[in-house]
Amino acid sequence: MKKSGGNIIVDCLLAEGVDTIFGYPGGAALPIYDALFDSDIKHILTRHEQGAVHAADGYARASGKPGVCIATSGPGATNLVTGIANACMDSIPLVAFTGQVATSLLGKDSFQEADITGITLPITKHNYMVKDINELGDVIKEAFYIATTGRPGPVLVDIPKDVSSGYTEYEDTGPVYLPGYTPVLQPDSQQVSRVVRAIAEAERPVIYAGGGVISSGAYNELRELAEKTLIPVTTTLMGMGCFPGDHPLSLGMLGMHGSKYANYAVSESDLLVGVGVRFDDRVTGKLDTFAPNARIAHFDIDPAEIGKNVRVDYSINGDAKNTLRAVIDQLEKGSGKPWNGQIDRWKEDYPLEFEKNGSLKPQQVIREIYNVTKGQARIATEVGQHQMWAAHYYHYSRPRTFISSGGLGTMGYGFPASLGVQAACPGEAVFDIAGDGSFQMNTQELMTAVNYNLPVKIAILNNGYLGMVRQWQELFFDRRYSYTEIANPDFVKLAEAYGAVGMRITDSSGVRPALEQALEIDRPVVMDFIIEREENVYPMVPPGEAINNMLG
């Protein structure tokens, strides 16, 4: 029986186990939407394509399944660009479908034509334009395979209108054939042995774990390695939740806004074991003074990451879970070293704390969210000061509970992402911790939240500034607050206009009751916390400095 291109897409989505997608229809996507109309796939209509792609990304981060979004050609497709770049930087499995003008109109500057495969070439793991309906099924299968295996990432599939509206006999052609794509999953045993010896000989080892631990599902293995060897663990922003934040061996986050004890530990270490990390500049600070006394071991699924930014002494190319398992199996049980005592002293001497002066402090809001939810919520964030406070003052004890834009630093990410998180985890408490600046970048998605009753709790830490930029202006630009003071709407009225619940909290005693009340409400709630205006994020490594040289 012949099938339409649109129906082939739907069948392929179902075959991949996709049950929820996010999108926005338009002319060139009409045949796809016509097929979706009769399908069992749940489609969430966002109010902007950027909302759709971030929601699909949040869905993927929370569930571990690939996120799927759809947009039409031209502006629909270009509105996905930021979200695709965001997913690419953070290695998130995402499949984006875009409508395209019919093949006969390609290259003629037709209405709503944009070269989206060209535009997204450097920000996708791979992309396709399907010009022949007989290749459609194979391409979709390849797209999901590439997005979800190896180092995950976004794949875009661009489908001209005559392909999605055409008809063909469709049959499944079996497993994908990609001779140029062969991710290495199993570690090399000799390399494992060398790392094991290095770990056994190290006096001051530190594990530096990141997003790769979460995407490979290596949470248990990382914990086992740390507990067996008593090596302390620091995580990147992307690694939050890959190791329990309240564990005695946890050092919290390292880098520009890392804890002092994490940065001191890395700087003094003699062996740094990087697991699923990429030695990003926000982590390393000044490169030639990063972990100056340490030999560096790096485990990564992407061989191109090994040796990219720092010189590595031991490397293992493979999946983090398999690699950690192999290392654990060869390692002897370790005992505490003087090093562990030193780290405990740093933790006592330089705890992560904020000054409590009775005013409403942003850090207090985060800590209360942690207390009220008993650390069991899923926390999405936007980008800025609030994001760093959310990393400092909430202890993430499970993977996939901290959903944040790490590499690209996308303001406006958190709220639509939180809708994807809530769609993936119905019944769980989901927060978007936001700044007043970031929240306004995708406020329109309040309607999506209300429309689909995704009862996300939005905590706006409102200081009337683009706070992180203001902080840099304060510290490095003589307090010249150039265009960082921001006028805001009445967020309570705004929430109410959309049919959500709005609350305003102006003093510290109101924080906990507001949070408790919000959690009782099975609808989206916007909490406008009017916080101390010029609170800064500390500790902070000034740009270009060594990471043990911290302000605050």
Place this chain on the structure above:
Amino acid sequence: MRHTLAVLVENNPGVLARVSSLFSRRGYNIDSLAVGRTDDPAVSRMTIVVEGDARVLEQVNKQLHKLVDIIKISDITADEFVDRELVLIKVNADPSIRGEVMQIADVFRARIVDLGQNTITLECTGNGGKVNAFEEAVKPYCIKELVRTGKIAMWRGAKYTGFPGSSNKTNKEDE
């Protein structure tokens, strides 16, 4: 140091754009790039000459490998190899000096492929050094137009760059 890479790629639309975009956005220096299909119509071969130290070359190699369309990369500089480049040069040559130009061409074993009223077009093949020397030699005659193919290269002896799946794929398509 200059390295010559032989890169087998799937003959898909956009593969050249993927490679050139990768080089420009990561700041690698391409000296030359030549591309054409192989005996397997589904597979093309690029010869890329790239400048960089060992660390840069390692990154070039690894980043190229991440492109899904790239099947195999061989750094053929690592062993004995043959390399060739072809140049077409059109120079000013009125009848009075044609003889001189043709003598130079003779020395380099270049061929005359076209003769205009006051121009002469020469074709010369050889490794990069020979082609450069030929270009220098005809420069005094005022070069009106010049085009080089970029280098192509192959290992000497029995060693070859191929990949196990290629013949399978051809068979599959033949069926």
